Amino acid sequence: MGVKKKRERRPRESAEARTHRKPPADGAMDVRYGDEVWQGIVAHCRSVTDREVGGVLLGELRVESGRAVLWVEGYVPALRATTGAGHVTFTGEAWAEIHREIDQKHAGASVVGWYHSHPGFGVFLSDMDVFICRNFFEQPHMTALVVDPVAGDAGSFVWHEEELVRRDAPKVLPLAKEAPATTTQRLTDAAVMMLCMIGVACVVYGWLIWTGN
Numbered sequence: 001m002g003v004k005k006k007r008e009r010r011p012r013e014s015a016e017a018r019t020h021r022k023p024p025a026d027g028a029m030d031v032r033y034g035d036e037v038w039q040g041i042v043a044h045c046r047s048v049t050d051r052e053v054g055g056v057l058l059g060e061l062r063v064e065s066g067r068a069v070l071w072v073e074g075y076v077p078a079l080r081a082t083t084g085a086g087h088v089t090f091t092g093e094a095w096a097e098i099h100r101e102i103d104q105k106h107a108g109a110s111v112v113g114w115y116h117s118h119p120g121f122g123v124f125l126s127d128m129d130v131f132i133c134r135n136f137f138e139q140p141h142m143t144a145l146v147v148d149p150v151a152g153d154a155g156s157f158v159w160h161e162e163e164l165v166r167r168d169a170p171k172v173l174p175l176a177k178e179a180p181a182t183t184t185q186r187l188t189d190a191a192v193m194m195l196c197m198i199g200v201a202c203v204v205y206g207w208l209i210w211t212g213n
């Protein structure tokens with residue numbers, strides 16, 4: 001199941017408007033996450049902030065006090081998905097790995113949706129996200145979780161009257177303001193490392209010359 005998501009850096013007006021303009025959907029299903037599962041998903045989304053990451057959600061639909069509640073009790077990161085600044089691509093290889101992981105570690109679990117990060121550009125579903133929901137996670141009990149690890153925001157989008165509406169998700173702590181500057185930080189780290197290596201090389205070279213005499 002190859003799924004390609006193209007750039008979505010800017011919220012496309014149509015999709016964003018559709019997912020935010022709707023009033024709170026009283027009849028829509030709730031989505032809840034096991035504590036450890038939530039922490040794991042957030043940690044995955046926070047692990048990189050210069051590109052998107054994602055994966056699939058596992059769980060089951062239950063009825064609690066007459067309400068439909070989707071319980072997310074597992075997740076599988078799509079580690080082989082190729083990612084960029086504004087897109088995630090679930091390649092055939094990524095899906096194969098996800099299914100292998102489910103067979104090995106979550107035998108019998110059902111896929112109930114997918115998640116992905118929008119590092120620093122907000123919680124919404126782009127047109128391509130909606131396309132993925134409609135084509136691969138189209139069952140009424142399935143959800144799409146979007147996490148913005150930089151701003152500290154998350155929302156679970158669920159089907160309600162054939163539209164996707166946002167439901168609350170647990171809290172996400174925002175990353176420190178300097179977090180988006182990871183590339184600069186990495187360059188600085190690399191420069192410091194390089195200087196250290198040059199320093200060590202000089203010392204070794206000096207010692208060799210000295211002992212050579």
Ligand SMILES: [Zn+2]
Pocket residue numbers: 008116117118124125126129
């Ligand atoms: Zn997206």
